[in-house]
Amino acid sequence: MVIGSASRTFARTALRKPLPIRAISQARPMAATSLWQKQQQGQMCFSTGSALSKEHSETKIKIVKALARAMGYYSESSTIIRASHDLYAACSNHAIQNKDFFYAKCELPDNFQSWFTVTQLHVWMLMVRLRSEKNGRQHIQELVNRFFDDAEFRIRDHEITQQRVINSYIKDLLAQFHGGVVAYDEGMCKDDPVLAAALWRNLFAPSSNNAEDLAFMVGYVRRELSKIAQLDTEDIIQGKARFDSPSL
Numbered sequence: 001m002v003i004g005s006a007s008r009t010f011a012r013t014a015l016r017k018p019l020p021i022r023a024i025s026q027a028r029p030m031a032a033t034s035l036w037q038k039q040q041q042g043q044m045c046f047s048t049g050s051a052l053s054k055e056h057s058e059t060k061i062k063i064v065k066a067l068a069r070a071m072g073y074y075s076e077s078s079t080i081i082r083a084s085h086d087l088y089a090a091c092s093n094h095a096i097q098n099k100d101f102f103y104a105k106c107e108l109p110d111n112f113q114s115w116f117t118v119t120q121l122h123v124w125m126l127m128v129r130l131r132s133e134k135n136g137r138q139h140i141q142e143l144v145n146r147f148f149d150d151a152e153f154r155i156r157d158h159e160i161t162q163q164r165v166i167n168s169y170i171k172d173l174l175a176q177f178h179g180g181v182v183a184y185d186e187g188m189c190k191d192d193p194v195l196a197a198a199l200w201r202n203l204f205a206p207s208s209n210n211a212e213d214l215a216f217m218v219g220y221v222r223r224e225l226s227k228i229a230q231l232d233t234e235d236i237i238q239g240k241a242r243f244d245s246p247s248l
Contacts, residue, residue, distance in 0.1 A: 076135060079237055084142035086239020091122035092150055094243050101246050106204070106213045112154060117203050120177055123147050124184050125221065126241055129228045133236060148174070176202075188225065192218050220246045 095102060095118035099110075108114040123143060130139040151173055155166055180202040187195030196218050204214060224243055231241060 077138070080135060080138050081142050083237050083239045084139070084146050087126055087143055087236070087241050088123070088146035088150070089239075090241050090243060091119050091126065091147070094122050095119055098245055106217075108204070112158060115154070116151060116173060116176075117180075119147065119150075120180050121184070121199075121203060121221070122224075122243055124181055125224055125228055125243075127181070128185075128188065128225060129231060129241075130236065133233060139236070144177075147177075184221075188221075192222075195221065216246070 095115045102108050102114065102118055103110045108118070126143060127140050130136045130143065133139050148170060152166060152170060155169055160166060160169075180198075183198035183202055184195070187198040196214055199217050199221070200214060203217070227244070228241060235241070
């Protein structure tokens with residue numbers, strides 16, 4: 001179906017507006033997502049270290065955990081999905097938590113596209129680590145699912161409501177995402193100039209940045225990749241990945 005030019009023009013204009021900065025605790029896919037809230041509540045109920053374990057008898061706790069196991073709460077797929085929410089939160093919040101660096105110092109425009117490219121970079125860095133997991137492909141798929149769920153939510157947050165327009169933008173973003181992953185992979189496997197070129201094309205292209213910022217980001221990516229590579233499987237399952245704050 002062909003999308004009307006007027007609708008496309010409205011969408012492009014809306015996505016250039018500054019990205020609304022919400023409290024980190026309200027940022028999707030965390031507290032703003034009902035599914036996320038339900039999963040967090042369920043996780044509390046089934047955690048033996050929670051306050052609930054002190055309020056209920058050991059027998060009740062065993063019954064609840066047995067029911068959870070029977071319903072698939074502890075299955076590999078469910079565990080990976082739960083972990084993906086925490087892993088993605090580390091990526092999605094990074095652009096907001098480090099707004100001064102990316103938007104002020106690096107002069108990226110404060111809009112949806114900048115949020116997407118910064119978040120994509122951090123999603124990719126986690127993808128590199130997840131590839132070595134036994135269920136790496138599923139981990140990556142769920143992480144990417146969280147990313148594009150959030151992207152669609154933020155597009156709607158810019159008052160773009162026509163589903164065909166949203167679908168068109170998601171398709172464009174997906175192509176951009178795949179291109180960025182290929183470019184970053186090449187830069188990671190080769191040398192710093194290749195990684196710098198990938199960052200220039202995928203992150204800095206819309207800004208009036210300088211070589212100092214670009215060189216810093218190359219070092220930042222190398223450091224974060226090295227740090228994330230040291231995460232063990234248990235850290236991944238518990239969604240414990242974190243990124244350091246970039247600063248010159």
